[in-house]
Amino acid sequence: MILFYAAGASSQAPHILLREAGLPFALERVDLSTHRYAHGDYRQVNGKGYVPALLLDDGDMLTECAIILQWIADQVPDRNLLPREGTSARYHALEWLHFIATELHKNFITPERHGGVAANFLSKTKFGQEQTRIQVSPRLAWVDRQLEGRAYMAGENVTAPDAYLFTMLTWAQRLGIDLTAWPSLAGFFEKMAERPAVAEALTIEGPPHALLEAE
Ligand SMILES: N[C@@H](CCC(=O)N[C@@H](CS)C(=O)NCC(=O)O)C(=O)O
Missing domain, CATH: 1.20.1050.10 (Glutathione S-transferase Yfyf (Class Pi); Chain A, domain 2)
Structure with missing residues (x-):
């Protein structure tokens, strides 16, 4: 499973939850200003162009943060990351x-x-x-x-x-x-x-995009 993320973006929420869930996953960093990632044009991965996106092991792709969070929680019912x-x-x-x-x-x-x-x-x-x-x-x-x-x-x-x-x-x-x-x-x-799950996610992602003044 691969989480497409940008540092400090909404994708940080599923990143944290994947760590809370203890699920194995890999990360692919996306540059939102160019829509590029390590292997090319991110829009070829997610036509919406935004993060998060979660590529599942069966090749299916999930997008929309709130839905990805539900999916993660449902993989590990014993952890009670969502009520029954x-x-x-x-x-x-x-x-x-x-x-x-x-x-x-x-x-x-x-x-x-x-x-x-x-x-x-x-x-x-x-x-x-x-x-x-x-x-x-x-x-x-x-x-x-x-x-x-x-x-x-x-x-x-x-x-x-x-x-x-x-x-x-x-x-x-x-x-x-x-x-x-x-x-x-x-x-x-x-x-x-x-x-620990939160601290790890923040450390791995590093600082988000700068808030430059465009005035
Ligand atoms: N509806 C989407 C919105 C996701 C979203 O707003 N992603 C932002 C980062 S937090 C993004 O990737 N923006 C870049 C763009 O729209 O090109 C969701 O809930 O997951």
Whole structure:
């Protein structure tokens, strides 16, 4: 199995979860500014051009972060990375994945293009970064209230939405959003950062694309 990723991008969430799951996998790094990877044009691998994409051992390809996270969790049911199918807890976990994908992830992603090329994922302009802060801050405040009294989103155990939320919080920090304004969210971030799976993923990926000012 191969995870196509870009440093610090949303692909970091499945990267973390694959490590939490203890599944064997290889990584292929993608340069989002050129859409190239080690073996050529990434768009030949994933016609959507974006990461993450997960190439399965049977040759099938999965895309869309929230779906890849579900697939990973379902490979290792004993690890409880998602609640059992058919339970209301499962639907609440899916509710979180959908919320993170549509209300956080999408609101962080900039529509900016520089010379016709996608600005990777976070805005590179002061204006764009301020717009992102305005969009995501109320949603982060809401997540903070939901996390009150909990170690992780589903309670005491780490689950798939935690990996996704953690990656979104690294983006918030890069845009200068002060997490200490939201104590539950800040505590969650610290707890996640201490997990070996998270530390390993961050170390291997290295620093994400620079937030250059294009003004
Ligand atoms: N709908 C996709 C969006 C993925 C996405 O936004 N990927 C960004 C990085 S976080 C990307 O690869 N952008 C480059 C591009 O669009 O060319 C998902 O949920 O997985």
